[in-house]
Amino acid sequence: METDPHFASRRDGDDDVDAADRSRRKRSELSDRLKFLAAMFRSPRRVSSVTPTSRQTAVEMARPIDCRSGLPVLELGPGTGPVTRAILDRGVAPGDLYAIEQSADLCRHLEKAFPGVNVIHGDAFDLDTTLAATGVSLFDCVISGIPLLSFGPERSDALLMSAIGRVPPGRPMVQITYSAKAPLQPSDPRVRMHRSARVVRNLPPASVWLYSRPD
Numbered sequence: 001m002e003t004d005p006h007f008a009s010r011r012d013g014d015d016d017v018d019a020a021d022r023s024r025r026k027r028s029e030l031s032d033r034l035k036f037l038a039a040m041f042r043s044p045r046r047v048s049s050v051t052p053t054s055r056q057t058a059v060e061m062a063r064p065i066d067c068r069s070g071l072p073v074l075e076l077g078p079g080t081g082p083v084t085r086a087i088l089d090r091g092v093a094p095g096d097l098y099a100i101e102q103s104a105d106l107c108r109h110l111e112k113a114f115p116g117v118n119v120i121h122g123d124a125f126d127l128d129t130t131l132a133a134t135g136v137s138l139f140d141c142v143i144s145g146i147p148l149l150s151f152g153p154e155r156s157d158a159l160l161m162s163a164i165g166r167v168p169p170g171r172p173m174v175q176i177t178y179s180a181k182a183p184l185q186p187s188d189p190r191v192r193m194h195r196s197a198r199v200v201r202n203l204p205p206a207s208v209w210l211y212s213r214p215d
């Protein structure tokens with residue numbers, strides 16, 4: 001059978017585009033990993049991981065977002081941005097995402113990689129100060145990649161209370177952990193918590209926990 005030359009050349013062209021796309025994505029992933037490692041060497045306790053969150057875990061972290069709420073989303077500790085990407089893919093407009101990162105280098109990277117996202121160079125443990133200039137006081141949910149286990153129960157509990165005080169009752173702070181147990185035990189017994197996902201295909205395996213105050 002004769003091949004339609006137009007069709008054949010279009011297919012060849014598509015293959016070239018796919019290959020170029022794949023190689024661009026690989027280069028960008030490698031560059032993200034190197035940036036992540038550099039941040040890890042500069043601030044081992046604050047980064048606390050040698051590799052960015054996997055796509056599957058990032059999707060699980062973004063899943064609880066209610067895109068119909070009309071409220072912005074707050075991300076803590078975006079790193080090189082795998083969760084940022086999943087949040088945007090979930091349908092959040094860049095201008096409705098506020099991302100707080102303590103590393104100036106990573107903030108510069110995030111600003112370039114995610115135009116329009118409100119990248120804030122600051123401390124997630126001091127949301128009053130860090131969010132002051134934004135004028136935003138209510139979010140749909142808070143999605144956190146902060147390695148809470150490195151900071152101890154008291155600081156982590158204070159961060160949790162501060163975060164869930166900025167979302168409506170019943171809406172979550174989403175927290176990733178590599179621990180088999182919950183990343184923190186809230187001091188307030190009214191705070192609800194449950195594990196929403198466990199992703200084995202993450203290095204190391206990760207769990208996603210949701211914390212909220214009662215309706």
Ligand SMILES: C[S@@+](CC[C@H](N)C(=O)[O-])C[C@H]1O[C@@H](n2cnc3c(N)ncnc32)[C@H](O)[C@@H]1O
Pocket residue numbers: 039043046047048049051052053076077078079080081082083100101102103106122123124125145146147
């Ligand atoms: C384990 S990494 C996770 C990065 C990213 N979310 C991911 O999934 O790959 C933790 C990130 O939190 C940031 N971080 C740690 N402490 C912070 C703080 N107090 N305020 C803001 N960001 C912080 C680190 O710089 C790092 O980028």
